[in-house]
Amino acid sequence: MPGNGGISETETTVRSIPQRATDLLKAIAAARNVLAVIKGSPDPDAIAAAYTFRQIAEKAGGRVVVESEQQPSLPQNRRIIADLHLPIHYEAVGDSVRFFDAYAVFDHQSIQVDGVTGVIPCLVHIDHHQAVDHPLPARFRWICEEAGSTSTLIALLLEHLVTRQDWSSAEEQKACTALYFGMHTDTDAFSHLTELDQRALNFLRPRADIAFINHLASLPFPRPALRYLERAIQNQEIYRDWLITGMGFVDSRHRDAIALIADFLLRRHEVNMVVAFALIRQDDQLRLDAALRSPDKEFDLDRLIKRFSPAGGGRAFKGAFQVDLSYFSDTPHPILLWHLVRLSTTAKIRYQRDQLDVQPL
Ligand SMILES: [Mn+2]
Numbered sequence: 001m002p003g004n005g006g007i008s009e010t011e012t013t014v015r016s017i018p019q020r021a022t023d024l025l026k027a028i029a030a031a032r033n034v035l036a037v038i039k040g041s042p043d044p045d046a047i048a049a050a051y052t053f054r055q056i057a058e059k060a061g062g063r064v065v066v067e068s069e070q071q072p073s074l075p076q077n078r079r080i081i082a083d084l085h086l087p088i089h090y091e092a093v094g095d096s097v098r099f100f101d102a103y104a105v106f107d108h109q110s111i112q113v114d115g116v117t118g119v120i121p122c123l124v125h126i127d128h129h130q131a132v133d134h135p136l137p138a139r140f141r142w143i144c145e146e147a148g149s150t151s152t153l154i155a156l157l158l159e160h161l162v163t164r165q166d167w168s169s170a171e172e173q174k175a176c177t178a179l180y181f182g183m184h185t186d187t188d189a190f191s192h193l194t195e196l197d198q199r200a201l202n203f204l205r206p207r208a209d210i211a212f213i214n215h216l217a218s219l220p221f222p223r224p225a226l227r228y229l230e231r232a233i234q235n236q237e238i239y240r241d242w243l244i245t246g247m248g249f250v251d252s253r254h255r256d257a258i259a260l261i262a263d264f265l266l267r268r269h270e271v272n273m274v275v276a277f278a279l280i281r282q283d284d285q286l287r288l289d290a291a292l293r294s295p296d297k298e299f300d301l302d303r304l305i306k307r308f309s310p311a312g313g314g315r316a317f318k319g320a321f322q323v324d325l326s327y328f329s330d331t332p333h334p335i336l337l338w339h340l341v342r343l344s345t346t347a348k349i350r351y352q353r354d355q356l357d358v359q360p361l
Contacts, residue, residue: 010195013146014156020142021160024124027140028060031101031123035093037116038068039108041256042088044077048182049106049126049150051086052158052175059165065100067093073256076216080181083212084174102139107150109313111136126153128186129315130302145315148197151182155200176207184213188263192297192317225257232261232276235342239350241272246342249334252282255289259320262291272296275349279325279341286329288341292319300361307352 036050054064067089072078102123105111109129111122125138128147147153228247236245262276277290301314312321331337
């Protein structure tokens with residue numbers, strides 16, 4: 001890239017990695033017990049990042065518990081956790097938060113975690129989504145949109161740390177396999193890789209169990225998701241160059257189907273946006289869950305999503321937002337509620353499409 005003494009942005013990032021690895025170890029040395037929180041649905045990218053951080057921290061004398069707010073929903077995500085024996089806790093932290101000195105967040109724009117933020121400090125925040133405007137403080141932070149996944153960033157740190165820490169080849173393989181799958185998921189099977197991703201992949205590929213990953217990646221579309229896909233196809237409508245579809249109530253165990261279906265519809269149709277949404281009921285909670293997909297790397301999906309909901313977010317190609325509707329969770333008329341949600345959401349989406357002409361992102 002010109003204008004930088006001939007040094008590309010990627011090169012600058014790569015040169016900063018040894019220092020970042022050192023800073024990460026310093027941060028770890030400052031806290032003994034760390035809670036690594038996986039926010040939202042545990043996807044392979046977040047799982048791999050949190051797991052590898054745990055291994056790095058334990059070799060540096062720290063202790064890390066990886067905690068997920070939700071159970072994994074896709075069969076391949078359950079398989080990678082089970083087959084690689086990745087230790088993840090699913091109980092809410094609650095009062096036990098006081099047993100930790102600090103917490104860490106990976107693969108999420110915001111480090112806000114209810115019941116944790118404000119109680120203990122945030123030690124580490126690593127992510128590849130767009131940075132938020134006024135981030136809460138974190139001791140070590142690496143936000144890098146040049147990476148297609150958080151696993152990319154962790155792999156680049158690991159590349160330095162394996163030479164400085166005592167990693168057996170089995171441990172290395174386990175972490176690299178998880179990170180490889182994290183990258184695979186976030187880059188749509190490596191179909192769009194940045195220069196940084198390519199570097200990370202060069203490190204991971206010879207160390208990962210590729211046969212296992214190929215097996216995971218070939219697991220069929222989960223059967224319950226097919227039912228939702230059918231609904232998504234029935235309900236889809238094309239508004240200008242966007243495809244909009246609602247799937248009704250989706251069982252919380254299969255909520256990842258919304259993202260899979262959005263991916264599928266984008267591959268199938270020549271549109272500039274896919275928005276797929278559904279209502280998710282979990283215990284006494286109810287929320288609207290929407291997945292957005294754009295085929296255009298330059299499209300600022302994050303900014304668009306913020307127009308729907310400040311709590312949502314995105315990056316190149318993918319994004320999502322949720323709206324809490326728990327107040328309506330006991331409605332005696334779920335079908336009526338769905339109609340209302342569908343009409344209102346579709347109207348909002350159409351409005352945002354029209355707004356792009358008036359007020360570009
Ligand atoms: Mn990610």
